[in-house]
Amino acid sequence: MKCRHCNTELRNVFTDLVYSPVSNAMLSREQLNGPESYYPLKIFVCDNCYLVQVDEMEKADKIFDEEYTYFSSFSKSWLQHAKDYVEMMIEKFGFDEKSLVLEIASNDGYLLQYFNEHNVPVLGVDPTANTAREAEKKGVRTIVDFFGSKLAKEYLLENGKLFDHHFNIILCMLK
Ligand SMILES: [Zn+2]
Numbered sequence: 014m015k016c017r018h019c020n021t022e023l024r025n026v027f028t029d030l031v032y033s034p035v036s037n038a039m040l041s042r043e044q045l046n047g048p049e050s051y052y053p054l055k056i057f058v059c060d061n062c063y064l065v066q067v068d069e070m071e072k073a074d075k076i077f078d079e080e081y082t083y084f085s086s087f088s089k090s091w092l093q094h095a096k097d098y099v100e101m102m103i104e105k106f107g108f109d110e111k112s113l114v115l116e117i118a119s120n121d122g123y124l125l126q127y128f129n130e131h132n133v134p135v136l137g138v139d140p141t142a143n144t145a146r147e148a149e150k151k152g153v154r155t156i157v158d159f160f161g162s163k164l165a166k167e168y169l170l171e172n173g174k175l176f177d178h179h180f181n182i183i184l185c186m187l188k
Contacts (some may be wrong), residue, residue: 122148
């Protein structure tokens, strides 16, 4: 197995959590009597760039699909953290109506809704359509897709309007 970031062969096991079903893949009542897939959850750290990662046992689009069950807004304490974080970021970086905050893995808009409250334009990107629908209800524009070079080219780099703004990116990998 090679590092996703730098392609170095991975030799160091960071931790081994043995086997687990895919996270948030809840079973329906009917599925409870059937088999459930478990995957090795061996976590490696790269010698070269220190990226911590698991092997790819299941494709991302099979995990992050229309039936995704994790909605970030379920947690009131997490929402409070998101609100506090937004206020801190606005104070620190001076985001305003000329900024654009892009969140990768924006889920149900739990974070970007607070930038909206301060009239800071936002754009969410998340592959799970059901969470994105909730985000849209909160007024958070959301692209339903994985963020990668393909999406960056198709939706962002080719859309000059986005760059009329003072373009600020916050990579929110807090989950
Ligand atoms: Zn690496």
